[in-house]
Amino acid sequence: xxxxxxxxxxxxxxxxxxxxxxxxxxxxxxxxxxxxxxxxxxxxxxxxxxxxxxxxxxxxxxxxxxxxxxxxxxxxxxxxxxxxxxxxxxxxxxxxxxxxxxxxxxxxxxxxxxxxxxxxxxxxxxxxxxxxxxxxxxxxxxxxxxxxxxxxxxxxxxxxxxxxxxxxxxxxxxxxxxxxxxxxxxxxxxxxxxxxxxxxxxxxxxxxxxxxxxxxxxxxxxxxxxxxxxxxxxxxxxxxxxxxxxxxxxxxxxxxxxxxxxxxxxxxxxxxxxxxxxxxxxxxxxxxxxxxx
Numbered sequence: 001x002x003x004x005x006x007x008x009x010x011x012x013x014x015x016x017x018x019x020x021x022x023x024x025x026x027x028x029x030x031x032x033x034x035x036x037x038x039x040x041x042x043x044x045x046x047x048x049x050x051x052x053x054x055x056x057x058x059x060x061x062x063x064x065x066x067x068x069x070x071x072x073x074x075x076x077x078x079x080x081x082x083x084x085x086x087x088x089x090x091x092x093x094x095x096x097x098x099x100x101x102x103x104x105x106x107x108x109x110x111x112x113x114x115x116x117x118x119x120x121x122x123x124x125x126x127x128x129x130x131x132x133x134x135x136x137x138x139x140x141x142x143x144x145x146x147x148x149x150x151x152x153x154x155x156x157x158x159x160x161x162x163x164x165x166x167x168x169x170x171x172x173x174x175x176x177x178x179x180x181x182x183x184x185x186x187x188x189x190x191x192x193x194x195x196x197x198x199x200x201x202x203x204x205x206x207x208x209x210x211x212x213x214x215x216x217x218x219x220x221x222x223x224x225x226x227x228x229x230x231x232x233x234x235x236x237x238x239x240x241x242x243x244x245x246x247x248x249x250x251x252x253x254x255x256x257x258x259x260x261x262x263x264x265x266x267x268x269x270x271x272x273x274x275x276x277x278x279x280x281x282x283x284x285x286x287x288x289x290x291x292x293x
Contacts, residue, residue, distance in 0.1 A: 001026045004208070005061035007046060007094055008032075008068035012164030013108070016197040017065060019163060021205065028059045032068070046090030056097040063104040063208050066094050069136075073112070076133035077256035087136035092143060099149045106204060107144060109137045111157040111192060111219065116259025120223075123155075123215045123268055131256040141215070152207050154200075154218040157262060158229070160283075161197030162290045171287065174230050178239040185247045188227040191261045193219035196283035198290075206273030216269045221277040223263035229280065236284035 002025050008014040009029025021027045030044035044055040046068050056064060069087050070076055076083035091107060098105040112134035113127040129135045144151045160171040171194075177184045195218070203218045224232070227246050234241035249258060266277045278286070 002062045003028065003060065005029070005056065005059045005064045007044070007064060007066040009041065010164065011067055012161060012169065013159055013197050013200060014067045015163035016161055016201045017067070017204065020198065020201045024205070028061060030055060030068075046093055047085055049093045049096075052090075052093040053097045053100065056094070056101055056103075060101070061103050063106060064094060064098050065106040065108075065204060065208075066091060067108050068094075069108065071110075071133065073131050073133045073256035073258065074254055076136070077131055080132050083132055083136055084139075087133070088139050088143075091140045095140075095144060095147060095149060095151070098151075099147060103150075104208065105144070105149055105151045106208065107140060107151060107153050109141055109153050109155045109215075110134060111155055111217075111262040111264050112259060113138050113141065113155065114259060114262055116191075116261045119261070120263040120265050121217070122265040123217060130259060133256065150213060152212055153215040154204055154207065155215065155264065156195050156200055156217075157192040157219045157264065158194040159197050159200060160194065161287060163197070170226070170229075171233055171284075174233045174244075175237055175239065178234055178237075178243055181240075181243070183243050183245060184230070185245045185251070186227045186230040187249050187252065188225050188246045189248050189260050190258050191223050191225050191263065193221070193223045193262070193264045193266075193277075194229050194280055194283060195220040196278055196286060198286060199278045199283060202275055203269055203273060203277070206275045207269065210272055212272055216272075217264040217266050218269055219264045219266060219277060220280060220283055221266060222280045223261075224280060232280050233284060236281070236288055 115128040
């Protein structure tokens with residue numbers, strides 16, 4: 001059985017990969033801040049170069065899927081040195097260890113590598129990051145292209161789903177607020193492709209099994225504003241969408257600039273893997289089923 005190692009296995013996507021990969025692969029995972037039990041779970045700080053090499057050598061994986069990162073855009077903007085250390089130096093450590101061990105490296109990137117000024121984006125479009133978080137991801141993408149390594153860059157967006165420790169995501173936040181009858185404000189001028197973690201995990205496994213290399217857009221199928229996505233979430237869960245107030249980004253006074261339109265073209269990953277990115281309605285329906293709502 002092929003052996004996969006998930007870096008950041010206690011996060012939302014990492015835990016979903018561990019769950020869905022069980023039985024299909026021999027799954028190993030690493031954790032850092034959030035301790036995890038299990039025979040195949042090992043502590044690892046991606047910023048500790050020697051520790052990373054030791055952990056990956058010990059696991060002897062056929063593939064490493066690296067989900068670790070600081071992803072809060074505003075935090076990264078105001079803590080740029082820390083973000084660079086975790087997102088760039090940490091990923092560099094994992095990639096170098098993969099090269100030494102001779103295994104495939106799958107790196108999770110973001111739709112934010114683009115500036116949001118085009119109608120839609122394919123893998124061939126030139127990157128132009130406008131916030132520090134995205135700059136860290138673009139730097140790793142560039143470094144991987146220059147390394148002698150078997151790698152995949154998987155760009156994704158607005159990932160939601162069950163599982164994981166730590167931060168509360170956009171969709172659970174909407175559900176919790178609306179269930180309690182609270183009004184929420186959601187922007188109408190930021191558009192992305194919401195992505196169910198199960199769907200993303202399936203695409204990543206498909207890319208590994210097809211021995212893919214290079215850059216792939218691994219988001220959901222549809223692009224919509226955060227406001228419309230919040231209303232679709234309310235509809236799917238039978239909640240009151242009238243509690244959602246439309247606003248524009250400038251009203252939030254966010255620290256990091258956000259691209260306004262990040263419509264990701266996903267034809268390449270569908271064509272190669274035979275797996276289809278989900279629509280928003282399909283993703284939310286599956287999420288609701290998993291929650292037992």
